[in-house]
Amino acid sequence: MKGTEVLADAFGRIRDVVHEAVEGLDAGQLDARIDPGANSITWLVWHLTRVQDDHVADAAGREQVWHAQGWDERFGLALPRGSTGYGHTAREAGAVRVDSGELLLGYFDAVHAQTQLFLRGLSAADLDRVVDERWDPPVTLGVRLVSVIGDDLQHAGQAAFVRGALSRGR
Numbered sequence: 001m002k003g004t005e006v007l008a009d010a011f012g013r014i015r016d017v018v019h020e021a022v023e024g025l026d027a028g029q030l031d032a033r034i035d036p037g038a039n040s041i042t043w044l045v046w047h048l049t050r051v052q053d054d055h056v057a058d059a060a061g062r063e064q065v066w067h068a069q070g071w072d073e074r075f076g077l078a079l080p081r082g083s084t085g086y087g088h089t090a091r092e093a094g095a096v097r098v099d100s101g102e103l104l105l106g107y108f109d110a111v112h113a114q115t116q117l118f119l120r121g122l123s124a125a126d127l128d129r130v131v132d133e134r135w136d137p138p139v140t141l142g143v144r145l146v147s148v149i150g151d152d153l154q155h156a157g158q159a160a161f162v163r164g165a166l167s168r169g170r
Contacts (some may be wrong), residue, residue, distance in 0.1 A: 003127055003142065008119045010149045014052075015112050017156035018045055021163050022101045022108075030104065031097045034165050036090065041159045043096045045104050046075075047085030048155040053111045054084050055148050059131050059141055060118045071107045119145075 021041055022030065030042045039047075050066065057064040066072050072081070077096060085093070098104050127142030139147075 003124050004119050004122045007142075007145050007149070008116055010153075011052075011112065011115050011119070014048070014149065014152045014156055015108070017153070017160060018048070018108055019105065021045065021156060021159035022105055025101055025163065027097070027099050027101075029163075029166060030101055032162075032166055033094065034162060036094075038090075038162070039093050039158065040096070041162050042098050042104060043085065043088075043093045044155045044159040044162070045108060046096050046098075047088075048152040049108045049111050050084035051086070052115060052148050052152055054082075055144060056111075056115050056118055059144055060114075062114075065107070065111045065114050069110055071110065074103060075107070 022045060025041065031040050033040050053064045053066050062068075067081075075098070077083075079092070079095075085096070088096075122141075127140060127145075129141045130138040131141050131144050132139035
């Protein structure tokens with residue numbers, strides 16, 4: 001198995017967890033917080049998707065799906081244009097709300113499709129390309145993608161936890 005195939009499989013596992021956390025819930029359940037400082041399923045999935053979209057688009061040299069496909073307008077959030085949720089306060093996180101799980105999964109699936117398309121076009125040598133020189137050592141594409149996978153899986157697992165806590169009445 002090639003390294004790019006391993007990465008594609010890992011991103012597919014994120015998709016599985018995200019869908020399990022979101023499917024079948026209404027907007028109220030998705031937006032619910034188990035306490036006032038906690039993140040909702042909506043925020044967790046939106047954030048992990050925004051991070052994947054931002055980082056993969058940057059590495060691919062293309063526009064983010066968020067802007068290119070109009071998801072920013074469909075969500076209609078009162079946030080700065082480039083917001084990914086990084087550094088959000090509890091209040092800002094609570095303002096990320098959806099009317100339906102279809103909106104949330106629609107954006108996630110669009111980003112997932114772009115990520116998979118990008119991965120299919122990569123060679124093993126591409127994974128060694130430096131994509132961020134602000135770190136020591138500089139970050140390669142392979143390291144950046146593994147970082148996104150790690151972050152996304154953590155947030156997807158948190159969303160699954162919130163779903164379980166809500167289903168048991170907290």
